[in-house]
Every structure is written in structure tokens, then in C-alpha cells.
Amino acid sequence: MSNVNGSIQQPRVIGSPKSEDTLKQGFFKKAMRKIVQGLTSWEAMCLVIGVLFGRAMILTNLTPFILPFFATVGLLRPKRRFLAFFATLLGAITLSGWQTLFTVLSLVVYMILRAGVVRVSNREEARLLPYIVFAAGIISRLGFDVFRNGTLIPTQEMLAIVEAGLSFLLCLIFLQSMPLFTTKTRKRALKTEEIICFIILLASTLTGTMGLSYHGVALDHVLTRYSVLVFAYVGGAAIGATVGVVVGLIMSLANVAGLFQMSLLAFSGLLGGLLKEGKRWGVGFGLIIGTLLIGLYGQGYNQLFNTTAESIIAFVLFLLTPRVLLSRLASFIPGTKEYQQQQQQYLKKIRDVTASRVEQFSSLFQALSTSFNHQPTTNSEDQEHQVDVFLSDVTEKTCQHCFKKEYCWIKNFDKTYGYMNAIMQETKEEPMIKSAKLRRDWMHHCIKPEKVVDVIYEEQQHFKEKIKFKHSMQESRRLVADQLMGVSQVMGDFAKEIQRERDTHQQQEEQILFKLQEIGLDVENVDIYNLEEGSVDIDMTIPRDDHGESEKVIAPILSDILGESIVIKKRVEPDVVNGYGLVTFGSAKAYEIETGVAHTAKGGSWISGDNYSTFELGGGKYALAISDGMGNGERAHVESYETLKLLSKVLKSGIDETIAIKSINSILSLRSTDEIFSTLDLVMVDLQNARAKFLKIGSNPSFVKRGNKVMMIEAGNLPMGIIQDFDVEVVDEQLKAGDLLIMMSDGILEAPRHVENTEMWIKRKIKELKTEHPQEIADVLLEEVIRSSDGAIEDDMTIVVSRIQHHTPKWAAIPTYSHDHKKMSKAQ
Structure with a gap:
């Protein structure tokens, strides 16, 4: 059989050795999983x-664990x-009859006290339980003790208080550790107190195995x-x-003679x-070494064989x-690889859910844009319908009460309709029929020729306003559609940024940390978030940088290692005086702009x-406007200031520059009924490749001196705020x-007197x-x-003058490593 691409696929043979091995491995994994779940x-x-x-x-005889x-x-x-x-009764039976009797007695007394206290008290049972x-x-x-011995000895009273106190403490500990077995919610990291309580619970459980050998x-x-x-x-x-x-x-505590076991267990x-880097064999080797050393010190040669055998069996x-x-156990402990993987999965799930929600909003805005952008097509039938509606309004005001109505509109409908349609075309500019033949024929056909012409002219002016208003509504809908599409694109890009996971660069982090420490730099930690060219993002934890080592040494070394200019982005x-600070290194832009005004x-x-305004945009772009x-005066100042303020906010949001300018133009044209206009001269320069986009809205030409x-460089666009709809002409130029x-601004070109061609004059001066x-x-x-x-x-x-130049860090990279090492950092 063949797949969609046309390649041939081999049929799967169920009885093949590979298939059987796969089935066996799958069965073994399922069986082990069932066993672990059961245990x-x-x-x-x-x-x-x-x-x-x-x-x-x-x-010797205290049992504080049962209650x-x-x-x-x-x-x-x-x-x-x-x-x-x-379960507790079964364990007590394995010891003695007296222990069984005490277990039953203590549990019965507890149940009676609990029933009475819970019925009387209004507080939560968890708070009352230890008491x-x-x-x-x-x-x-x-x-x-009274039942067994017939009397009460003072030492027994003290032991009873000690046993009850231990039960009180163990109850608090079990209330912290036992829920770890009962909860079925999402895995989480254990707090330090919970880990200690869990260990105490484990040790208390193991106490029950004493005496078995x-x-x-x-x-x-x-x-x-x-x-x-x-x-x-x-x-x-x-x-x-x-x-x-x-x-x-x-x-x-259960066996004082085995006190040396604490040293053995702690050291092991x-x-x-x-x-643990040696995996299980490395951990087991540590236990054997600890057993031999502490075993010789605690018990000598006599018990060394049995102690070693116990460690071997445990291993x-x-x-x-x-x-x-x-x-599963490691996933609960912070700092382990399993815990980090679990956290990554959880964060990935949250990130995917957020990205999915943003994508849904993006799709919603896109659908709304499509709906607003849908314009009904105007065909000949629609035009004829509009003419019919227009002539119906005219006849309602002129022919409705005329005694020749039946003659004109029933017996001579086509002739009357043709005359009125022709008059409508003749009276677009003024209420007068320019064609002599049409005027003569109309005078013979209608008994109220002047009144009909005047009404047609008046209705035609209203008709024009309706058409203009309808056209304005269509243009407004198209503008809203463009804005919604721009928002949809921004949200779509944002969803992709959310879904972008941090790549693991553990090997590169270790290499950079080793090289920096090799030359004597005190670097505590290196975290690499991105190694893409032009978007490098590295965090380093270093001591207080009083002498500028991060700028003078570390940044040049990273530049040489990564093959591109690296600079400090954040510090x-x-x-504290001897503490560690955080320095963020990132890619330097290929070009920089120096501006004078x-x-x-x-x-x-x-x-x-x-x-005027200059500001940085996302993606390594720089805007001058x-x-x-x-x-x-003040009113013009406020108008131009608001224009630039809107421009900055819209462009920084990520919306395309043409949509941004159209949106601003719509705001300016609808904000006030006064004739308030403003020009805009915008240049957006990509600092990675020096590509520039010029957008001129009613502004003067710009000049580039090379x-x-x-x-x-010039473009012909009207000033902003004059009309709601206009096409933005964008001029691309490679700087x-x-x-x-x-x-x-226009004041520069209009100022020189006695100069016929001011543009050529400015060009010559430059x-x-x-x-x-x-x-x-x-x-x-x-x-x-x-x-x-x-x-x-x-x-x-x-006048705003900017110079484009290559960006060279203050402390340029000094090659210290071989070219092979440079390849190694990004390729791996």
C-alpha cells in the first residue's frame, strides 16, 4: 500500500520477532504498573x-503509635x-495477649471519648484529635496497669504521661504525613515539614519490624x-x-543497644x-563503605559479617x-529531575490552555473582521432598484394628485419612466434640463414640468447624501474589519510566543560556566533561555560587579563563544555587600541610530x-516620527502630541503600521467636528538589517545622504483627519x-524666501x-x-537627523577560543 506522499509502506507482520518483543515489553510494563498500583x-x-x-x-513496653x-x-x-x-489488633496478637488486651482497651476508650467530645464541642475534630x-x-x-498489677506505681504514672505525650506529638505528625497517601489531587512539592513528618512515619512503621530476624x-x-x-x-x-x-x-529509642545504627544510617x-551520579550502584557502594567503616567501629569483627550481609540484602x-x-517518589521532592519534569508538564499544560484561549480570541476577531469586511456587491439590479425607489419618491410628491396620473403611468409608463430617468441624469448639478429636445418633449408630456424638475433636483441631493452616508458606513466597516484583523494577528503571534517552550541548554550552560571559571571568574550560575541568533538570552549569577567584569570580560567572551555581539541587557x-547579583546578557543589534533634533x-x-518622537518597537525595530x-500654538501642539502618543501605543502593541495609521486617522477624523488636521512623517528602521519603511501622511520629503x-524620499498622502478612508503609501528603502x-516639518521648506525650488535648495545644503x-x-x-x-x-x-551605523560594543570581543569551540556552543 502507499501513503499520501506516494511512498511505499511495508505491511506490518504481526508474528515478526520485533512485534513479539514489543508485545512482551508492553505486557511487562503493564504488569509492573499493576503490581506497583496494588502495593x-x-x-x-x-x-x-x-x-x-x-x-x-x-x-521496652511503650506503644505510642496505635492511638x-x-x-x-x-x-x-x-x-x-x-x-x-x-490491622493494629492483628499486630498486637503477634506480640502477646497482654498487648492485645491493651490495644483493645485503648481503642475502645478513644472511641468513647471521641464520641462524647465531638458531640459536645463545636470545634473542628482535627483540632481536638491530639487532645x-x-x-x-x-x-x-x-x-x-491497675488491672494488671493491682496497684499504681509512681514510675508507671510517669511512663503513662510520657507515652500519652508521644502519642500527642505523633498524632500531629500523622495528620501531616498520612494525607500524602490519601490525596488524589495533582502532585505537588513536599514542604520540609511534610518530608520530615513522612520520614518519622516511615521510621515509626519500621519499629514494628524489630525482633524479626x-x-x-x-x-x-x-x-x-x-x-x-x-x-x-x-x-x-x-x-x-x-x-x-x-x-x-x-x-x-526502641532498642538502645543499637544506637550505633544511627551513625551507620546517617553516614551511609x-x-x-x-x-548518586553512579546510579544505583554508586548509592549501594556508599552503603557498603559506610557499613564497613561504622560496623568495625561499633561492633568490631564479631558482628561485621551479619552487618555486611544486611547491607547487601538491602542493596x-x-x-x-x-x-x-x-x-513517583522523586516527583514529590523539589530539586530532582522528575520533579522538574513534572513541573514542566504542568506549566506546559497551563501554557497550552492559555495559548488555546488566546487563539480562540484570535479566531473570534478574525471572524468578526470577515463579517465586517463583507460588502454586498452592487449589480445592475440593485442600481435599477435604487432608481425605482428614487422615482417613486418623486412621483409621490408630484404625480400622486395629478389628474393625468393614469395617462402617464398606466397608458404611457415606459415613456414617462424614460423621461424622468433622463431628467435625473440631466439635473445632477443644477435644476435645469440642458438638452433642448428633452426639455421640449418634457414640456409637451407633463403639465407640471418645472415642478417635477425642481423635485427631482431636490430629491437627488437627498439621494446623494444617502449614497454618501452608505459609502461612509461601508468604509467605516472596512476600517473596523482591518483593525479587528490586526488585533487577530497580534493575538495569534502572542499565542505562538506562549507556546514556545524554553529549550534545554544544560550542556551549553556547563560549558560556559566551566570556561568562565577556568579563567578565574567567580560565576555562581548560568541559565540559558535562548541561543537563537539575534535573540540570545542568558542570565548569570555573579558577585557584586564593582570593576565592570561583566561588561569588560564576560560579554566579550560570550561574543567570541557565540559568534555574535553580546551586551548587557539588565543588571x-x-x-548585601558580599552577595550575588543577576546580570542578563543578550544579542546586540547589528545597527544603532544616533539622533539629533x-x-x-x-x-x-x-x-x-x-x-517629534523616537521609540523602540518589538522585534528590534526603531521608529522616528x-x-x-x-x-x-497650543491647540496644534496638543493635536500633534496626541497623534504621536496614539501612534506609539498602537505600534508598540504589534499592529501593522498601515493599519495603525488608518486607525489613528479614523480616530482623528471622528473625534471632533472641527477641521483639525495633522501631518505625520514616520520612519521605521529594522536594526538587524537597516531596512527602512517610510510612511508620509501629508508630510514633506525626507532626505538620505550617503x-x-x-x-x-517622498509619498503623496493627505494629512490625517481630513477623510476617513485613504490608502497609505509605504516606501521601502535599504539603508x-x-x-x-x-x-x-513643512515650516523648513516654506521658510526660505526668494527660492523657487526649496527642495533642491535643501538638497544642495545637505x-x-x-x-x-x-x-x-x-x-x-x-x-x-x-x-x-x-x-x-x-x-x-x-528637523530630526539620524545616523545609521554598525553597533560595536564598548568592549569588543577578543578571540580567546578556537573556532571549533565557537561551533560547539550553538550546534549541540
Whole structure:
């Protein structure tokens, strides 16, 4: 068979070896997943933990774990209360009959107290639970001791208070850690308190395995070391050492003779976490080394064999642990790769949802634009219908009450209709029939010829207004459609930016960090967000930059490594003297613009009707604009200022420049009924390739000086605000480094007296300039223009001069590495 592209596809053979291997692997993964889900189900863990808590004892005969466990399960899962009761009772049976009796007594006392307190109190049960556990623990222990011994010994009273206090604390801990097994919401990072509570819960559970051994190999030793291996592998040295200390401490409370186990577990967790780069074998090697060192110190050669055997068995169990179980545990611990991947997936989901919503809005605006842009086509039938409606209005005012109505419109309909249609064409400008034959025929046909002609002329003026208004509405709809389409394009581009994920540049980050540290620079961290040419974005954490190392050394080195000019985009100084600050490096623009401005108001006053503006746009573009309001003074100043303000906001939003100018023109034309106009001279320069777009709305020509050559750039567009609909003529021009761009308002060209061709005169003055400094050029040209008008300033004058030049950072790159290294950073 063939696919859409025409390539041949091989038929899939179900019985092929590759297919069988794939099926086996899939079956194995599903089976392991089912086993892990069964082992980690809440009911199974509740049963196992309950049995172990029923067996767990500390300080010879204290059992502070039963009541907190039962109370917490009853609060979180009320329907599983009897499962917890059965599990703890089963664990107590494995110890002795007295322990079984105490377990039943303590649980019954707790349930009676809880029922009474919850019925009387109005507070939440979770707040009262530790106190109920404390009271039930004292009552049950004292009652059990009296029943067993017949009397109450003071030391037993103290032990009862200690046991109840431990139950109180363990209840608080279990209320923090047990919900981690019950929640089915989205995975989240564990807080430090939750991690510690979880470790205490784990250590308390392992206490129930004490006393179980086989040929000198203790089960509690194997399981505690296995736990340390697991946490050291998923959390690193800090988590591994913490688990070792907490588990060893709680286990030593149950058996004081095994106090050295705390040192063994803590040291093994630290070594295993430091060697986690060696995967499971590295972590296991850390446990074996810790066992040999601490084992010799704590027990000598006699117990070394059994201790080593326990560590080996724990290591084998660790090797047999499914990867999915370790990954699931690691996803809860901040700083792990699994946790970061989970966070990336969550952020990607949020990003996709946001982008999808923005795309929906983009599609909505696009649909609205299409709806507004739909213009009904005007065919001959529509034109005939309009003529019929027009003539119906005329006949209603003239022929409706005429006694010859039946003669004209029934017996001679075609003749009368033809006369009126011809008269309508003749009286477009004035109420008079120019054709002598038509006038003579009409005089013989109609008894009210002059009145009909006058009515046709009057109705035709109203008809013109209707047509003009309809045309204006159509143009307004088209303008709204263009604006909606522009917004749709901006939102579509924004959705694409949202969906763009940060590429992982871990290898490049390590390479840059190594090279900078190799030459002696103290760089704490390197984060690369983008390595695309022209859009490099790198963050570095460095000490306080008092001597400018980031600008003088780091930026040139990055420029040499990445093969393009890199500059500092942002700098955040540290808050403390010896702290670390953040420096953001980014791509420098290929070109830069230096601008000089000279301007004066009419008669030398303070307020000018001209305004100018220079601002940066997104995507490495730079805009220069001059606006000249109609007339002079404050009103013209406000008009030109508002024009530039609107222009800046609209262009910075990302809307196309032609749509932006049309939108501004519509706003200016509809904002006031007064005849307020303003010109606009806009140049947008791409700083990456020096490509320029000139948009001139009623403005004067601009000039580009390149060496000894002067070019004039002009376009013919009406000033803004005169009409609502006009086509914006855009002139593209490729600029070069060293070009001088001169923009000016109309007061400059109108000022020179006794000059017939002012444009050629300005062009000659620009060509004769000896300087290339923009500010000097602007000052010289303004002075020349004022001198040519005998010192009179009869209009507002503004000159903006910009020089395009290659961008060279202050500290240029000094090659320090080979060309191969330059390739390595971006290619990998």
C-alpha cells in the first residue's frame, strides 16, 4: 500500500520477532504498573502500617503509635476505621495477649471519648484529635496497669504521661504525613515539614519490624538501610543523611543497644547521596563503605559479617525496586529531575490552555473582521432598484394628485419612466434640463414640468447624501474589519510566543560556566533561555560587579563563544555587600541610530505645533516620527502630541503600521467636528538589517545622504483627519551604515524666501555639509533656513537627523577560543 506522499509502506507482520518483543515489553510494563498500583494502594498500605504499629514498641513496653494511627485513619477515611482496628489488633496478637488486651482497651476508650467530645464541642475534630488521643492514652495506660498489677506505681504514672505525650506529638505528625497517601489531587512539592513528618512515619512503621530476624540478619536493619538507599538515590546527600539520622534515632529509642545504627544510617545516606551520579550502584557502594567503616567501629569483627550481609540484602532489594516507584517518589521532592519534569508538564499544560484561549480570541476577531469586511456587491439590479425607489419618491410628491396620473403611468409608463430617468441624469448639478429636445418633449408630456424638475433636483441631493452616508458606513466597516484583523494577528503571534517552550541548554550552560571559571571568574550560575541568533538570552549569577567584569570580560567572551555581539541587557545588584547579583546578557543589534533634533516655534515662542518622537518597537525595530498640527500654538501642539502618543501605543502593541495609521486617522477624523488636521512623517528602521519603511501622511520629503549622494524620499498622502478612508503609501528603502536620514516639518521648506525650488535648495545644503554629527547637522540646517528668511520665523520648524551605523560594543570581543569551540556552543 502507499501513503499520501506516494511512498511505499511495508505491511506490518504481526508474528515478526520485533512485534513479539514489543508485545512482551508492553505486557511487562503493564504488569509492573499493576503490581506497583496494588502495593501502593491506600488499603494495602493501611493494613501493613497498622500491623507494624500494633507491634511497634519503644522503651521496652511503650506503644505510642496505635492511638495516633487509628485516630488519623478515622478522620481521613472514616469507612476504613475498622480496617485500621483490625490491622493494629492483628499486630498486637503477634506480640502477646497482654498487648492485645491493651490495644483493645485503648481503642475502645478513644472511641468513647471521641464520641462524647465531638458531640459536645463545636470545634473542628482535627483540632481536638491530639487532645483526645492524649486523654485516651493516659486513661487506658493507667487503667491497664491497675488491672494488671493491682496497684499504681509512681514510675508507671510517669511512663503513662510520657507515652500519652508521644502519642500527642505523633498524632500531629500523622495528620501531616498520612494525607500524602490519601490525596488524589495533582502532585505537588513536599514542604520540609511534610518530608520530615513522612520520614518519622516511615521510621515509626519500621519499629514494628524489630525482633524479626533470620540467621542473625535483622529485618529492621535491612529495611532501614533500604529506606536510606531509596531516599539517598531520589533526593541526594541531604535527604539521605536526614533520613538516616531520623530513622536511626527512632529505632534506637526502641532498642538502645543499637544506637550505633544511627551513625551507620546517617553516614551511609550521606555517602550514597554523594555517589548518586553512579546510579544505583554508586548509592549501594556508599552503603557498603559506610557499613564497613561504622560496623568495625561499633561492633568490631564479631558482628561485621551479619552487618555486611544486611547491607547487601538491602542493596539487592534496592536493585529490584521498580523504576516507576522511585520516579513517583522523586516527583514529590523539589530539586530532582522528575520533579522538574513534572513541573514542566504542568506549566506546559497551563501554557497550552492559555495559548488555546488566546487563539480562540484570535479566531473570534478574525471572524468578526470577515463579517465586517463583507460588502454586498452592487449589480445592475440593485442600481435599477435604487432608481425605482428614487422615482417613486418623486412621483409621490408630484404625480400622486395629478389628474393625468393614469395617462402617464398606466397608458404611457415606459415613456414617462424614460423621461424622468433622463431628467435625473440631466439635473445632477443644477435644476435645469440642458438638452433642448428633452426639455421640449418634457414640456409637451407633463403639465407640471418645472415642478417635477425642481423635485427631482431636490430629491437627488437627498439621494446623494444617502449614497454618501452608505459609502461612509461601508468604509467605516472596512476600517473596523482591518483593525479587528490586526488585533487577530497580534493575538495569534502572542499565542505562538506562549507556546514556545524554553529549550534545554544544560550542556551549553556547563560549558560556559566551566570556561568562565577556568579563567578565574567567580560565576555562581548560568541559565540559558535562548541561543537563537539575534535573540540570545542568558542570565548569570555573579558577585557584586564593582570593576565592570561583566561588561569588560564576560560579554566579550560570550561574543567570541557565540559568534555574535553580546551586551548587557539588565543588571540587578546584590542587596548585601558580599552577595550575588543577576546580570542578563543578550544579542546586540547589528545597527544603532544616533539622533539629533533642532526645533523652534513660530515667532520664537515656547509652544510649537510640531512634535517629534523616537521609540523602540518589538522585534528590534526603531521608529522616528514628526507630527505637525494644523496652525500654530497650543491647540496644534496638543493635536500633534496626541497623534504621536496614539501612534506609539498602537505600534508598540504589534499592529501593522498601515493599519495603525488608518486607525489613528479614523480616530482623528471622528473625534471632533472641527477641521483639525495633522501631518505625520514616520520612519521605521529594522536594526538587524537597516531596512527602512517610510510612511508620509501629508508630510514633506525626507532626505538620505550617503557619502556625496543625496536621495529624496517622498509619498503623496493627505494629512490625517481630513477623510476617513485613504490608502497609505509605504516606501521601502535599504539603508547602509554611515547613512544620514534627515526628516523635517513643512515650516523648513516654506521658510526660505526668494527660492523657487526649496527642495533642491535643501538638497544642495545637505550635500555641502562638512560634518556627519546628527546634532550639528540639525543645528546647521535650522540656522541656514532662518538666515534664508532674513531671520524671520513664520512657522513652526523641526528637523530630526539620524545616523545609521554598525553597533560595536564598548568592549569588543577578543578571540580567546578556537573556532571549533565557537561551533560547539550553538550546534549541540
